[in-house]
Amino acid sequence: MTTLINLAADPQALDRRYDTLRAILSEMGSVLVAFSGGADSALLLRVAHDVLGARAAGAIAVSETIPSDEVTDAKQLATDIGVTLHTVYTEEMLNASFRANASNRCYFCKDELFTKLAPLAQSLNLHWLAYGANKDDLGDHRPGAKAAAEWKVRAPLQEAGLSKPEIRALSRRLGLRTWNKPAMACLSSRIPHGTPIDVAAIRRIEEAERCLRAEGFSQLRVRSHDTIARLEVPLEDLPRLLEPELRGRVTARLHELGYRFVTLDLDGFRRGSMNPVSQASSV
Numbered sequence: 602m603t604t605l606i607n608l609a610a611d612p613q614a615l616d617r618r619y620d621t622l623r624a625i626l627s628e629m630g631s632v633l634v635a636f637s638g639g640a641d642s643a644l645l646l647r648v649a650h651d652v653l654g655a656r657a658a659g660a661i662a663v664s665e666t667i668p669s670d671e672v673t674d675a676k677q678l679a680t681d682i683g684v685t686l687h688t689v690y691t692e693e694m695l696n697a698s699f700r701a702n703a704s705n706r707c708y709f710c711k712d713e714l715f716t717k718l719a720p721l722a723q724s725l726n727l728h729w730l731a732y733g734a735n736k737d738d739l740g741d742h743r744p745g746a747k748a749a750a751e752w753k754v755r756a757p758l759q760e761a762g763l764s765k766p767e768i769r770a771l772s773r774r775l776g777l778r779t780w781n782k783p784a785m786a787c788l789s790s791r792i793p794h795g796t797p798i799d800v801a802a803i804r805r806i807e808e809a810e811r812c813l814r815a816e817g818f819s820q821l822r823v824r825s826h827d828t829i830a831r832l833e834v835p836l837e838d839l840p841r842l843l844e845p846e847l848r849g850r851v852t853a854r855l856h857e858l859g860y861r862f863v864t865l866d867l868d869g870f871r872r873g874s875m876n877p878v879s880q881a882s883s884v
Contacts, residue, residue, distance in 0.1 A: 615767050622761040623652050629755070631656035632729045633722040635685060635714060636789040637667075638675025640765075641733030641781040643682075644772045645758055649731070650684040658685045660721060662714050665694050665800050666787040668807050670814075678779065687725075689717040699789075700798045701834050703745070706789060711745035715752040732756040735763045784872070791825050805858050812854045816847055828861040836869035 626632065626649050634646045636659035649657035661675050679686035691713045693699045699709040715730065720729050732749060734756035749756065758768060772780035789798050791806045802825060809823040809830055818838060824831040832851075835844055842865060843849060852863045 615770055618761050618763050618767060619648075619771055622648055622757055622763065625757045625760050626652040626657075629653075629729045629731075629757070630725040632658075632731050632755075633687075633718060633725060633727045634659045635718060635730065635732040636661050636675060636679065637733070638671055638678050638774055638779070638784070639733065640777075640779045640782050641735055641758060641852055642651050643777050644768050644775070644783075645733050646679070646684055646729060647682050647772075647775060649757075650682055655685075657726065657860055658687060658725060658727060660689055660718055662689055663693045663716070664691045665803050666695060666710070666789045666798075668785075668788060668810070670811065671785060681778075687721060689714075689721060691717055691789045694800060695800070695824075702789065702792060702794055702796055702798050704742075706744070706794070706798075708744035708748050710753050710787065710789075711748035712751070715748060720751060731757055731801055734759045735768055736762050754833060769795075791823055793824075793826060796827075805860075808858055809855050809860070812851060816851065818842070822870060823855075824866070825860075828859075830855050830860040830863045832864065833866045833870040839865065839867070839869065 610712070626801050631653060632649050634642060634649055634657065636642045636646050638661070642659075646657070646659045659679055661670055661679075676686060691710075693713045694708045696709050696713065699706055699713070706837060718730055722728075730752065732754055734743070734746060735758045738746070738756075738759065748754075788803045788806050788810075792798055792802060800864070806823050806825050809825075810821060813821050813823065813832070813834070818834050820835050820838075822833040824833060832842070842851070855863045
């Protein structure tokens with residue numbers, strides 16, 4: 602299994618940004634954090650809880666596009682932190698613009714999320730909505746950031762100038778098990794832009810990735826090209842995936858799921874391989 606270790610090199614800078622994050626959250630007074638269970642939102646929710654106590658809460662979205670295993674794990678993580686976590690059910694799959702899967706797909710997903718979170722925050726008397734965008738997301742291909750701006754959703758990690766390595770370093774310091782958790786994105790990101798999204802395709806991708814995780818792979822994507830499954834794992838994991846016995850189990854399961862061809866991407870895992878050329882992302 603690949604372990605991600607990517608920590609900040611400057612402890613003093615890290616301390617300053619951590620203090621800045623705490624000050625930002627204190628100034629906010631109360632907040633509802635959009636929580637996915639990933640490294641970014643986990644750190645944000647933990648520090649918000651530390652600073653604001655009961656005036657901070659989390660909300661997790663449940664939909665067809667989010668792996669059910671991730672939802673279960675995120676709920677346990679919130680319990681471990683000791684923070685209240687609310688569940689909202691998002692309906693991006695009912696939006697024809699989302700299903701069309703253009704390059705701005707994520708805008709419609711985030712807009713749906715914030716549509717559900719805004720009234721929840723109001724009902725809980727929490728003044729701000731926040732999400733886990735960080736410094737490294739600036740200038741990236743992030744259509745969801747447009748939705749966040751329209752809904753006036755704040756990004757305290759970004760405001761504090763925290764990069765991904767620093768977020769991992771702080772998470773490790775605070776004892777969060779997400780400090781080295783691989784990046785995760787919604788399952789629709791595995792489908793090429795322009796190919797319509799449907800629930801059957803999403804379910805097939807979810808089961809295919811569950812198969813690979815059961816074999817011990819942590820950082821992975823199953824990119825779905827109709828009847829072709831293109832597997833992405835880190836380059837150092839390629840030899841193990843090609844071991845005859847393991848390869849046989851994986852291909853048998855993916856054929857069972859309906860993929861006619863199972864291919865291994867020799868470029869390995871890379872962020873945003875489905876995005877238009879020259880655009881980067883965390884998907």
